[in-house]
Amino acid sequence: MDNKRIYVDIHALQIVPPSCINRDDTGAPKTCIYGGTMRSRVSSQSWKRSIREEFKELYPDETGIRTKKIVGMVKDEILLQDPAFTEEKAAKAAQTALTNAGLKIKDAEKGTDALMFMSKKQASALAELVVKGEKDKKEYKKALAGNPSIDMALFGRMVASDPSLNYDAACQVSHAISTHETPTEFDYFTAVDDLSEDTSGAGHIGITEFNSSTLYRYATINVMELYRSLGMKAPEAVGAFVKAFIKSMPSGKINSFANGTLPSSVYITVRDDQPVTLVGAFEKAIPASSEGYLERSEDRLIQHANKLTSSFVKEPYKSFVIGDGLEGLAKPVRIEEAVENLEEEIKNLLENGGC
Incomplete structure (x- = not known):
């Protein structure tokens, strides 16, 4: 199994109305130059955060x-497992447990120097060692290295003070970019002072930058890397990621724009050669017209996928399409059916030695 390659690629086309879901340091929507034209961009960090938040709803x-x-996480678990501990004693024991595991802890309140990614099961395992009076530091390190959460196995964990606690990320998420040239626009707005008797002027004046676009989104999962971390929970993790990828939306200024949309069309492939992004379909920007961008973006995506398959890479082992417009790549099904079938395919591949 270690020599097998199984990748799941997810491609999505999503219409986003006027919005500012991901801002730069000046408050403007993020952009990039691609194919010589200005495109709307949403960073991978922003969308991965939204995917992780979606996980909390799907798999709390x-x-x-x-x-x-x-x-504090470990302390709470200690108090839960043995109420005889006082708050102070539990906090001290938790700090010692984490130090034994190889982490540098400033103090019980400040914690680590850098953000640490830890699962509830890892906190519980450390607390269990404390409660039973374990002295072997290797057992504490083993507890912190094992039992990763689904999102930890997918997105990875880096521990600078002890690389043995690292997890390699099993997924990669691209920056979403518009399939067409996208100018930034400006919303001039005013606010009224409700208690002011002077109605001739505004109580506040401001400007918000925004844009609207049809985005191409892409992510890939290294299933074998995920399997090494999660075992046969990997198929469920793949399904969870696909659902969260499709349903998530960065929340920047969402109260001002109410821009919550879902992808119009999604193309999912299981590959045994290498991950393949289809962003090259939009190196030449889709031209503006009264017909919009979606339909021509879908046509371009189909053409580019077929071009790569005919010249450079193998046919996908399995393909799934959700939504209308990409029928040239696979028969469209609902998201529930696509995820269920995808999980079953991954499970069968892992049990039978690969594609």
């Missing part, structure tokens, strides 16, 4: 917590 017990205050 299978998500990790990224924080400096991990002492």
Whole structure:
């Protein structure tokens, strides 16, 4: 199994109305130059954060917590497992447990120097060692290295003070970019002072930058890397990621723009050669017209996928399409059916030695 390659690629086309879901340091929507034209861009960090938040809704017990205050996480588990501990004693024991595991802890309140990604199961395992009076530091390190959450195995964990606690990320998420040239626009707005008797002027004046676009989004999962971390929970993790990828949306200025949309079309492949992004379909920007951008973006995506398959890479082992417009790549199905079938395919591949 270690020599097998199984990748799941997810491609999505998503229309986003006027919005500012991901801002730069000046408050403007993020952009990039691609194919010689200005494109709207949403960073991978922004969308991965949204995917992790979606995980909390789908799998509340299978998500990790990224924080400096991990002492409190372990302390709470100690108090839960043995109420005889006082708050002070539990905090001190939690700090010792994490130090034994190889982490540098400033103090019980400040925690680690950098953000630490830890699962609830890891906190519970450390607390269990404390309660039973374990003295072997290797057992504490083993507890912190094992039992990763689904999102930890997918997105990875880096521990600068002890690389043996690292997890390699099993997924990669691209920056989403518009399939067409996208100018930035400006919303001039005013606010009224409700208690002011002077109605001739505004109580506040401001400007918000925004844009609207049809985005191409892409992510890939190294299933074998995920399998090494999660075992046969990997198929479920793949399904969870696909659902969260499709349903998530960065929340920047969402109260001002109410821009919550879902992808219009999604193309999912299982590959045994290498991950393949289809962003090259949009190196030449889709031209503006009264017909919009989606339909021509879908046509371009189909053409580019077929071009790569005919010249450079193998046919996908399995393909799934959700939504209308990409029928040239696979028969469209609902998201529930696509995820269920995808999980079953991954499970069968892992059990039978690969594609």
